Amino acid sequence: MIQSNLNGFKGFETYRDELIQQAKELIKTSIASLLETRSIYGSIRLDLSPLDKKIQQQEYIVQTTNQFGLQERRALSEAESQVVQKEFFGLKDAILSSLWSFDCEYAGSATNLFSQTELEQAMSHITIPKVDISCTHCKGEVTSHTSGYEGLNYVPSNIQYGLNDSKSASVFVLPYICQKCRKEPVVFFVRKDYSSKNGCKLQIVGVSSFPSAHIAKYIPKEEQTHMSNALISNHGGMPLAGIFYLRVFIEQYLHRVTGLDGKFDCEALMEHYALPEGFPKDKLTSLKIVYHELSNSIHQPGSFEETQTQFEKSLQDIDIHFKALAMTEEVNLVSSQSS
Numbered sequence: 215m216i217q218s219n220l221n222g223f224k225g226f227e228t229y230r231d232e233l234i235q236q237a238k239e240l241i242k243t244s245i246a247s248l249l250e251t252r253s254i255y256g257s258i259r260l261d262l263s264p265l266d267k268k269i270q271q272q273e274y275i276v277q278t279t280n281q282f283g284l285q286e287r288r289a290l291s292e293a294e295s296q297v298v299q300k301e302f303f304g305l306k307d308a309i310l311s312s313l314w315s316f317d318c319e320y321a322g323s324a325t326n327l328f329s330q331t332e333l334e335q336a337m338s339h340i341t342i343p344k345v346d347i348s349c350t351h352c353k354g355e356v357t358s359h360t361s362g363y364e365g366l367n368y369v370p371s372n373i374q375y376g377l378n379d380s381k382s383a384s385v386f387v388l389p390y391i392c393q394k395c396r397k398e399p400v401v402f403f404v405r406k407d408y409s410s411k412n413g414c415k416l417q418i419v420g421v422s423s424f425p426s427a428h429i430a431k432y433i434p435k436e437e438q439t440h441m442s443n444a445l446i447s448n449h450g451g452m453p454l455a456g457i458f459y460l461r462v463f464i465e466q467y468l469h470r471v472t473g474l475d476g477k478f479d480c481e482a483l484m485e486h487y488a489l490p491e492g493f494p495k496d497k498l499t500s501l502k503i504v505y506h507e508l509s510n511s512i513h514q515p516g517s518f519e520e521t522q523t524q525f526e527k528s529l530q531d532i533d534i535h536f537k538a539l540a541m542t543e544e545v546n547l548v549s550s551q552s553s
């Protein structure tokens with residue numbers, strides 16, 4: 215039985231079921247956020263505060279027998295609530311450290327070879343959420359992916375193992391198919407770590423196809439590999455490596471368009487970098503500034519968050535630079551044809 219007779223009171227099933235339901239929803243949104251925003255070895259921590267809030271702010275109504283032998287419903291006293299809350303925090307721990315099993319949207323539900331506890335049964339049939347992720351077969355374009363695929367009639371069993379008294383880890387398999395091309399499915403291996411002290415972490419520890427990044431058309435083809443490596447590095451939780459690749463991207467681009475070789479440093483390259491007439495130079499961050507900001511981050515790395523913020527800023531500056539360049543060239547071409 216799962217905590218259905220807490221501290222001698224009956225009637226806690228509703229609160230228990232609601233907590234389980236809320237945990238399952240949290241797991242689903244967390245998986246979607248993990249797969250949509252992280253790449254291989256990237257991880258996220260679950261925000262467990264909604265569960266804590268529910269336990270703490272819940273008004274617990276119980277059915278009891280009064281002194282006249284009549285049934286009555288009453289709210290728990292403050293002291294009783296404290297005891298019950300402690301039990302529910304224990305249930306939260308049990309939910310997060312239990313073996314979760316999943317269903318696919320497309321087809322199939324989890325099979326578990328081992329006999330399940332009541333809590334494990336309650337934590338099964340979590341539907342693997344739909345995600346918008348980049349598809350290798352669609353040239354890295356971000357497309358809608360549903361879980362499962364035609365012909366799959368079960369989700370492989372999850373594996374769980376204890377790490378020590380208070381910690382447990384498990385790895386589960388999440389199969390997906392791109393709704394645009396419906397080509398080869400992509401399968402993720404996600405590891406869950408839970409301890410009451412450190413909370414719950416989900417990490418992508420394997421993926422069946424090599425991740426690809428979507429690169430906008432106006433980014434020069436010759437240097438797209440460096441841009442792609444930058445995006446994959448940052449996505450995989452290594453923004454400093456991403457920053458390094460962005461700098462290589464700028465350097466290689468400038469060498470190619472100026473025709474100057476590796477003997478020339480960035481300052482010289484920038485001086486020879488000619489922008490077309492009409493390019494909104496004054497309104498945008500120049501590549502020179504972007505390059506210096508990237509160099510500063512490499513020579514004096516800040517915290518993870520600072521590095522990530524710098525990566526995102528530089529990426530946006532570069533993106534706008536090339537978008538504006540493509541537009542200016544197009545406008546110039548149209549006006550040269552019409553004149």
Ligand SMILES: [Zn+2]
Pocket residue numbers: 349350351352357392393394395396397
């Ligand atoms: Zn596709």
